[in-house]
Amino acid sequence: GDSVTQTEGPVTLSEGTSLTVNCSYETKQYPTLFWYVQYPGEGPQLLFKVPKANEKGSNRGFEATYNKEATSFHLQKASVQESDSAVYYCALGDPNSGTYQRFGTGTKLQVVP
Amino acid sequence: DAGVTQTPRHEVAEKGQTIILKCEPVSGHNDLFWYRQTKIQGLELLSYFRSKSLMEDGGAFKDRFKAEMLNSSFSTLKIQPTEPKDSAVYLCASSLEKGIEQYFGPGTRLTVL
Numbered sequence: 001g002d003s004v005t006q007t008e009g010p011v012t013l014s015e016g017t018s019l020t021v022n023c024s025y026e027t028k029q030y031p032t033l034f035w036y037v038q039y040p041g042e043g044p045q046l047l048f049k050v051p052k053a054n055e056k057g058s059n060r061g062f063e064a065t066y067n068k069e070a071t072s073f074h075l076q077k078a079s080v081q082e083s084d085s086a087v088y089y090c091a092l093g094d095p096n097s098g099t100y101q102r103f104g105t106g107t108k109l110q111v112v113p
Numbered sequence: 114d115a116g117v118t119q120t121p122r123h124e125v126a127e128k129g130q131t132i133i134l135k136c137e138p139v140s141g142h143n144d145l146f147w148y149r150q151t152k153i154q155g156l157e158l159l160s161y162f163r164s165k166s167l168m169e170d171g172g173a174f175k176d177r178f179k180a181e182m183l184n185s186s187f188s189t190l191k192i193q194p195t196e197p198k199d200s201a202v203y204l205c206a207s208s209l210e211k212g213i214e215q216y217f218g219p220g221t222r223l224t225v226l
Binding site: 031032034041042043044045046049089093094095096097099100101103104105106 | 144156215
């Protein structure tokens with residue numbers, strides 16, 4: 001079945017440093033890939049999505065490229081801020097086949113001043 | 114547009130009690146999901162409804178967990194009887210159709226003593 005594996009947390013970074021959260025997936029289909037962010041006390045919310053292979057998604061300084069060959073969708077940010085402290089979830093879904101979203105286990109990021 | 118609403122935000126129950134959590138999805142959304150969220154397991158799917166029909170009922174949760182969708186704008190999750198290991202955040206999410214982004218509520222934090 002479909003599955004998503006991502007960097008185990010927690011990840012602690014200093015403000016201004018770069019972030020990479022690895023995400024790998026398994027599927028026999030052609031999914032849309034998603035990154036969600038969850039701030040304390042809230043539900044996850046969509047950060048961005050990429051429906052096509054070899055395309056890049058971005059939002060709020062975060063970006064990820066849909067790499068079909070490597071089956072990866074790593075989240076990156078050049079310079080993190082304290083306000084980026086949150087849990088990040090990678091997910092895949094396929095509207096064409098009717099596959100609802102599968103989520104990774106989440107990566108907790110803590111950014112310290 | 115109103116987002117996903119969940120009530121109550123916090124619930125404290127004694128072991129063996131019955132509790133009912135409530136969710137109102139985004140108006141017009143066809144899919145509704147219930148998840149349990151813990152630090153160790155991340156997001157675990159409890160139930161998935163499509164157009165009010167139960168499509169998936171998480172196998173490990175069948176015996177004491179029952180989700181219902183009484184109409185297209187209201188769903189409940191009953192846990193009966195509660196056990197301390199049920200302490201977690203319960204999230205409700207909805208989406209317009211299969212495979213595309215989900216909109217999450219703020220969650221209900223359940224503590225079972």
